[in-house]
Amino acid sequence: xxxxxxxxxxxxxxxxxxxxxxxxxxxxxxxxxxxxxxxxxxxxxxxxxxxxxxxxxxxxxxxxxxxxxxxxxxxxxxxxxxxxxxxxxxxxxxxxxxxxxxxxxxxxxxxxxxxxxxxxxxxxxxxxxxxxxxxxxxxxxxxxxxxxxxxxxxxxxxxxxxxxxxxxxxxxxxxxxxxxxxxxxxxxxxxxxxxxxxxxxxxxxxxxxxxxxxxxxxxxxxxxxxxxxxxxxxxxxxxxxxxxxxxxxxxxxxxxxxxxxxxxxxxxxxxxxxxxxxxxxxxxxxxxx
Amino acid sequence: xxxxxxxxxxxxxxxxxxxxxxxxxxxxxxxxxxxxxxxxxxxxxxxxxxxxxxxxxxxxxxxxxxxxxxxxxxxxxxxxxxxxxxxxxxxxxxxxxxxxxxxxxxxxxxxxxxxxxxxxxxxxxxxxxxxxxxxxxxxxxxxxxxxxxxxxxxxxxxxxxxxxxxxxxxxxxxxxxxxxxxxxxxxxxxxxxxxxxxxxxxxxxxxxxxxxxxxxxxxxxxxxxxxxxxxxxxxxxxxxxxxxxxxxxxxxxxxxxxxxxxxxxxxxxxxxxxxxxxxxxxxxxxxxx
Numbered sequence: 189x190x191x192x193x194x195x196x197x198x199x200x201x202x203x204x205x206x207x208x209x210x211x212x213x214x215x216x217x218x219x220x221x222x223x224x225x226x227x228x229x230x231x232x233x234x235x236x237x238x239x240x241x242x243x244x245x246x247x248x249x250x251x252x253x254x255x256x257x258x259x260x261x262x263x264x265x266x267x268x269x270x271x272x273x274x275x276x277x278x279x280x281x282x283x284x285x286x287x288x289x290x291x292x293x294x295x296x297x298x299x300x301x302x303x304x305x306x307x308x309x310x311x312x313x314x315x316x317x318x319x320x321x322x323x324x325x326x327x328x329x330x331x332x333x334x335x336x337x338x339x340x341x342x343x344x345x346x347x348x349x350x351x352x353x354x355x356x357x358x359x360x361x362x363x364x365x366x367x368x369x370x371x372x373x374x375x376x377x378x379x380x381x382x383x384x385x386x387x388x389x390x391x392x393x394x395x396x397x398x399x400x401x402x403x404x405x406x407x408x409x410x411x412x413x414x415x416x417x418x419x420x421x422x423x424x425x426x427x428x429x430x431x432x433x434x435x436x437x438x439x440x441x442x443x444x445x446x447x448x449x450x451x452x453x454x455x456x457x458x459x460x461x462x463x464x465x466x467x468x469x470x471x472x473x474x475x476x477x
Numbered sequence: 478x479x480x481x482x483x484x485x486x487x488x489x490x491x492x493x494x495x496x497x498x499x500x501x502x503x504x505x506x507x508x509x510x511x512x513x514x515x516x517x518x519x520x521x522x523x524x525x526x527x528x529x530x531x532x533x534x535x536x537x538x539x540x541x542x543x544x545x546x547x548x549x550x551x552x553x554x555x556x557x558x559x560x561x562x563x564x565x566x567x568x569x570x571x572x573x574x575x576x577x578x579x580x581x582x583x584x585x586x587x588x589x590x591x592x593x594x595x596x597x598x599x600x601x602x603x604x605x606x607x608x609x610x611x612x613x614x615x616x617x618x619x620x621x622x623x624x625x626x627x628x629x630x631x632x633x634x635x636x637x638x639x640x641x642x643x644x645x646x647x648x649x650x651x652x653x654x655x656x657x658x659x660x661x662x663x664x665x666x667x668x669x670x671x672x673x674x675x676x677x678x679x680x681x682x683x684x685x686x687x688x689x690x691x692x693x694x695x696x697x698x699x700x701x702x703x704x705x706x707x708x709x710x711x712x713x714x715x716x717x718x719x720x721x722x723x724x725x726x727x728x729x730x731x732x733x734x735x736x737x738x739x740x741x742x743x744x745x746x747x748x749x750x751x752x753x754x755x756x757x758x759x760x761x762x763x764x765x766x
Contacts, residue, residue, distance in 0.1 A: 359659065363652050370648065370670055379666045381659055 189473045190448045191466055192401060196393045197453035198462055200386035202285030202351075203229050206262035207238075209283045213259065214241045223252060224259040225269075226314060228283055230409035231456040232433065252278055263314040264288045266321020287351050287384040288315055294380050295323035298346035303378060306330060308361050309350030313413050316350055333364050341369055344376035351384040352414030352455065354421060355391060358383060386455060387414055394418050394452040395425065401450035403428040403442060407465055408454030415454025422452075434461055435468040443472050478762045479737045480755055481690060485682045486742035487751055489675035491574030491640075492518050495551035496527075498572045502548065503530045512541060513548040514558075515603060517572055519698035520745040521722065541567055552603040553577045555610020576640050576673040577604055583669050584612035587635035592667060595619060597650050598639030602702050605639055619650055625657050633665035634658055640673040641703030641744065643710060644680060647672060675744060676703055683707050683741040684714065690739035692717040692731060696754055697743030704743030711741075723750055724757040732761050 199207075206228055214222060224245045227235045239245060243259065249272050252258050257279040264284045265273075273280055295305050305323035308330050309316040320327045328339055347365060349358050362379055369377055398404050404422045408415025410433060422429040430442060443449065449469055453462050488496075495517055503511060513534045516524045528534060532548065538561050541547050546568040553573045554562075562569055584594050594612035597619050598605040609616045617628055636654060638647050651668055658666050687693050693711045697704025699722060711718040719731060732738065738758055742751050 355659065359652075359656060362655060363648075366651060366668070367648060370644065373674075375670045377668045377670075379655070379668065381664045381666075385662075 189443065189446060189469065191469060192397050192448065192450050193462065193466060194390065194393045194397055194450075194452040196386065196390040197407075197451070198455075198457050198459050200384070200390075200455035202262055202287060202384070202386075203231075203456050206283035206285065207234055209281065210238055210243075210259050211241075213257070213281045214238060214243060222257045222259060222281070224261070225249065225252065225265070226261045226263075228259055228261045229263075229456040230412035230415075230454075231458065232409060233458065233461065234456070249273070252276055254278070257281060259283060261314065262288070264292065264318030266318055268321055284318075285351065285384075287382070288318065291319050291348050291351070291380075291382045292322040294348055294382065295319055295327075295346070298348075298378070299324035301346075302343060303346035304328065304341055304343050306345055306347045306365060307350065308347065308353055308358055310413055313350065315352070315413075319348065319350070330361055330365065333361070336364055336368050339368065341372050341374045343374070344378070345369055345374055346378045346380070348380045348382045350413070351382060352387045352417060353383050354417045355383055355388055356421075390414075390452070390455070391418065391421055394450075395421055397450040397452060398422040398425040398429075401426070401448040402446040403448075404430070404450040404452070405438070405465060405469070406431045406452055406454070407433070407461055408457045409433060412454045412456050415457065418452055418454060422450075432465070435464040438465065438468050440472050443469065478732065478735060478758065480758055481686050481737065481739050482751065482755060483679065483682045483686055483739075483741040485675065485679040486696075486740070487744075487746050487748050489673070489679075489744040491551050491576060491673070491675075492520075492745050495572035495574065496523055498570065499527055499532075499548050500530075502546070502570045503527060503532060511546045511548060511570070513550070514538065514541065514554070514562075515550045515552075517548055517550045518745040519701035519704075519743070520747065521698060522747065522750065523745070538562070541565055543567070546570060548572060550603065551577070553581065553607030555607055557610055573607075574640065574673075576671070577607065580608050580637050580640070580669075580671045581611040583637055583671065584608055584616075584635070587637075587667070588613035590635075591632060592635035593617065593630060593632050595634055595636045595654060596639065597636065597642055597647055599702055602639065604641070604702075608637065608639070619654065622650070622653050625653055628657065630658055630661050630663045632663070633667070634663055635667045635669070637669045637671045639702070640671060641676045641706060642672050643706045644672055644677055645710075679703075679741070679744070680707065680710055683739075684710050686739040686741060687711040687714040687718075690715070690737040691735040692737075693719070693739040693741070694727070694754060694758070695720045695741055695743075696722070696750055697746045698722060701743045701745050704746070707741055707743060711739075721754070724753040727754065727757050729761050732758065 259281040311329040419431045548570040600618040708720045
């Protein structure tokens with residue numbers, strides 16, 4: 189079997205940076221206890237490493253006590269959460285991805301300039317919650333055409349995207365929003381393509397690989413939005429696509445009669461995980477011979 | 478024959494206003510000769526009335542002499558033309574449509590804010606020449622998908638439209654521009670729908686009428702962009718569409734075996750012209766009986 193591994197798979201700049209910042213702080217500690225507000229990235233192995241180093245992961249901001257040191261996740265936090273943390277005099281260990289922070293700044297300015305902010309993304313994702321926590325009241329979150337049905341725009345619109353959005357879906361939804369806006373007499377629409385470059389390259393390369401192979405393996409955390417999108421992109425191209433968290437989920441039967449295997453991975457998947465998956469797939473080949 | 482006449486056909490606010498301003502000045506005159514820089518609107522009858530009142534129509538700015546009073550057309554002039562006129566100490570009789578002036582202001586600001594200005598419109602039309610005469614170097618004019626082929630965007634983009642653009646074409650071209658921009662890594666696109674409300678309503682009503690009739694008559698100046706667009710819109714819906722300047726061009730044979738006739742007209746077509754056309758169509762009916 190030939191195996192094609194995406195060059196742009198695995199940890200992106202923002203994820204690497206977040207882990208580095210976390211470990212720098214965990215290692216130095218300065219005699220303080222460190223908490224982590226929600227999982228820093230969607231990678232169970234890396235999160236476990238941080239927890240094993242003595243960091244407690246809390247999901248609610250109430251669990252942060254005055255004076256705590258708190259790792260805030262790469263996906264960002266809302267302005268309100270930031271206020272609460274500052275109110276508690278917590279030391280914020282900021283691992284927020286700079287590309288996500290850029291969106292926070294864009295929506296803050298859009299809101300100040302009286303634009304109605306529209307976020308193209310998944311409303312359950314913490315990155316989107318963080319963004320809408322900076323964009324003021326009346327922010328609209330759109331993840332599908334259906335979400336537009338009951339939307340009433342009442343002023344000029346500013347559109348941003350979750351950093352890990354599927355570029356094709358982004359374009360499609362921008363078109364629907366434009367259409368709805370024009371019908372409702374909105375005369376100004378400002379669009380920011382805030383999909384990060386790593387996401388874009390990863391999606392394009394994964395798409396290109398999917399077109400050349402018999403089976404596609406996508407590696408990433410089950411709750412990782414960007415990995416799920418890679419899976420969706422491949423599913424539009426071929427049937428045999430599998431979304432796994434680690435090599436343990438691989439099944440030998442998947443590879444029966446397959447000649448070329450494609451492997452890609454989300455932004456929060458380590459090089460190590462990818463290598464393990466590739467190694468196991470290769471081992472099936474050996475067994476066959 | 479039943480005749481349906483578009484309620485939104487004929488002189489728009491900007492055209493009415495331009496004619497009023499012209500005649501106010503022609504009538505008062507204040508002892509000065511008045512020139513008209515290009516035809517004030519695309520309506521031969523109205524232009525003739527103004528000429529008959531003693532106004533000379535000049536096409537080149539060189540023909541304006543120092544101290545002349547000059548009617549500038551509803552479609553607008555470039556910043557450079559304005560400078561030259563002021564340099565000649567000409568008295569400018571400004572009939573520029575306020576909706577067109579709004580575009581001048583938008584593109585001036587876009588240019589100052591370092592946006593690459595894209596105008597969706599017809600590059601031969603004086604409204605578009607006026608707009609690009611306010612938007613700085615490197616303005617791009619797009620009238621069809623083909624115009625985008627060799628366009629290289631190098632910074633954030635600001636899109637405006639000619640006021641009389643076809644709304645469907647505008648949306649289509651915005652989508653193509655967005656697509657090209659995303660592929661070229663442009664991360665910010667600002668879109669202004671500057672199609673004027675009168676145009677939009679006229680197009681929508683004309684489209685709706687075209688769907689109900691057997692034959693459609695469109696009245697307007699042959700060089701009127703907005704009238705040509707009404708014709709194109711109808712042609713997509715039915716075969717029997719005729720573009721005429723006045724009732725003199727009507728042919729009785731067109732109406733043979735037709736039960737319902739639709740009539741619409743461009744923004745520079747007078748109520749009087751529309752009435753004459755309707756009257757003549759009705760007369761055919763009488764002749765038949």
